Every structure is written in C-alpha cells, then in structure tokens.
Amino acid sequence: MAETRHIVLSVNGEERQADVEPRLLLVHFLRESLGLTGTHSGCDTTNCGACTVLMDGRAVKSCTVLAVQAEGRKILTVEGLSQRGKLHPVQEAFLAGHGLQCGFCTSGMLMSSYALLARNPNPTEDEIRTAISGNLCRCTGYVQIIESIQKASALMRKQRARADG
C-alpha cells in the first residue's frame, strides 16, 4: 500500500505541493501542513461548518474532503479574503456589524457568505438564511450575522458601482 500521494493544488492563489496520506482530511492539511489555522475544525462530523473553505468557487466542509480529492483544485481559505492588508468587505461588515461573539464559527461564516455574494450580489434574507444553514453559531442567534451579510452585500455593490462609474 502506497504510504503517501503527491498533491499539487492552489491555496489562496499560491501553488502548494505536499506528500500526504490518502486519509488526510483537507482541514488538517490546511491547518497542520500549511499552518493556515484560520480554518477551524469544529465538530468534525460534517455538521457545524466551522471548517468551510471554497473549492473551485464552491463552499465545502473541509473536514469532509480528503486532501487528495483537492488535488489540482483551487482552495480559498479565510486567510485569502483580505487583499494587500485590506479586509474584504465581508470581513469589514462582520466587524462593523458585530456578526460574531466567540468567533469560532466566524471563518466558516465568512466563507459561506463570500460564496453566496459571489453568485448572488443582492440576496434576500431567506437566501442568506439558506446559504448559512450549514454553518452553526452557538452564540449569536444569527441576527447580527444576517445583518452583517446584508451590510457586506451593500458594501460590495457600492464598491462595484464606484469601480464601474
């Protein structure tokens, strides 16, 4: 039985390579092999969504993906959201709207929100609730998270309008 597989993938725009055991989960690869500890390992049972990252543009639970399945794919983690030291509007909005309490679910929430706003720049509250229904927060009751996503949506639309105008 082969002990390891060589994988090459893009993480936050950078090419990364490693020899990994086939049983290594993507969340552990990101946190332990690459030191990207912004992605949290919460329930480890495909429930909580704290480990959410984007794989080829789609939000997935990285505790339920093998690192070898991510071979050749583009991964975006919370560390990849800010550009040149400037927070992404989704992060700005969570900060301003206090869309968190303990912060453990936050990186996953940010990634699901980012994926939602990328495909639907102006979501309804129902669409927001559906989009984050795979992400559990045990502190906030979700209200400020939803408001933060609405705020992020408005910020991003404003930025786009400015860029277009």
Added chain:
Amino acid sequence: MLPPKFDYVAPKSVSEAIGLLKSNGEGAKVIAGGQSLIPLLKLRLASPTLLVDIGRIPGLDYIRESEGFLRIGAMTRMADVAGSELLRRKYPIFHDASTVIADPLVRNLGTVGGNVSHGDPSNDLPAVTLALGADFAVEGPSGGRVIRARDFFVDTFTVALNHDDILTEVRVPMPKSMSGGAYLKVEQKVADFATAGVAVFLHVGAKGICESAGIGLTAVGPKAIEATKAEEAITGQKLTDGPALDRAAVLAAEASDPTSDIRGTAEYKRSLVRLMVVRALKLAYRRSRSGGTK
C-alpha cells in the same frame, strides 16, 4: 477523527475504475462526493483498503433529456440538481428533494449517484426514484445493464450493485401525459435526516382521474419503501376525491415500517406518512395542472 489507512486512486474512465474495483476485490470501494462515506470512514464503520475516486472521470456530470428519458449523470452534484431550471420547471420533485438534502455545503459535493447507491433508508432520492419509476444504468466488468429502482434498494446500506459495479446514470421516462410530482420531508432541523419523507408522482388523465401513481417513502423502514397498495388504490380515482386520497394514505402508512427513535415514535412517524401522502398527492395533482412548482 482520522479515517483508517487506505490507498487511493483516481481513474480517468469508468472502465479503468471497474478494472480497479475488480482486481482489488471487496476491499475496494467507490468514492463519489464522499459526503456519506467520509463520515463513515471517520467512525470506522467502513474500512476499505482502496478508495476508487470516480470524481475525476469526465462525462458523469449532466442533467439532460434525450431519447425519451430525463438523464442525470451519477456524479452530478446535489447543488446542480437544486439549481437546474429544467428540473425546477419540469421535474419539481427533484427540486423539492435536492433543496432539503443535508445543507448547501454538503450539497456542493454530494452526488445523485452517491445518494442512491449508499442505500441509506434516510436518504431522500431513493423514495423519489421509486415514485418516478426510475432506472439505474450500471456498468460492470461484463458490460452495462439497467436496474429498476424497485429492484435496486435491497436492505439498509445494501443495493443491487456488485462491488465492482458503478452506477453511471439515473434515468426517468419523460412523462407523456399530464403529470406532477412532489417530495415532502419532515426534519427536526436543517441538515438532519428525515423523520419521514414522502415522494409522489402522478400521471393524470381527463377529468382529474389518476392514470398511474408512484409513492415512495423515506426513513420509515429498513430501506426506501414503495407503497404499491397505496399506488393501486389511488389509480383510477379522481384526485379531487378526498376519501380516495385518505384511503391511499392509510395504505401507505400501513406499508411503512418505522422504528421509534430520537426523532419520534413509530406511531408518530406512521401518522406523518399518512398526512404527508395526502398533502403530496394534492400538491402533485395541482402541479400536474399548473405545470409549475407551486
């Protein structure tokens, strides 16, 4: 939780995958989206020696109508089923089911083929395929064959696939007459398994007479159940005839075989089936007339 050690291979074609499954014996297992299998591996309820990842095989991811069938490739992600305009418009039963399976993150990876091949009585698509009278296209070492949905689900976590078979396509005959379908599910919270689920698909003739009916049940037995007596009872009846719907619903509840667990007592689940069959029949009938998803 670390899964047990296994080897991993990602073949580029179905025939290569079948060869790998055959030559590696019972220890080799197919992984599609992995959303059921990876949790099982972590719990060590499965310990394959080799995972054959069919996710890199081109041409298994599609939703289209051709030669009289709606065809859904086995690797089609649940999110793409949920987002399909064709399914929403013409086969709303798939839209219903795909928007209540697990959560949006799981749906981004979970596949149609995995949902049915896993043989979990709590999965939602088995009941849908039973109601639709779907066929499963299967490739194996000695070539292709077609298995009818009602012959496919054998027992809990057991389907009519040999260890070296691969499900490649789910096929549904394109409805000829006026038709409508619906899938209803009761779950305690988002992403939970169904407490109970009901799938209904109807062909409707003149004056609202039911020409044929398919009724599938989720999570109320050791496997997905086709409520054949209920199907027979409603066939030939007027779909506006309340007592006729009730009679079919009682027969469907009798066909269910639920167990009491954290989601409710067996008696409660049987009443859910009875209630949801009536509602699903009404919704399917309404959709057959409006042609929409309302």
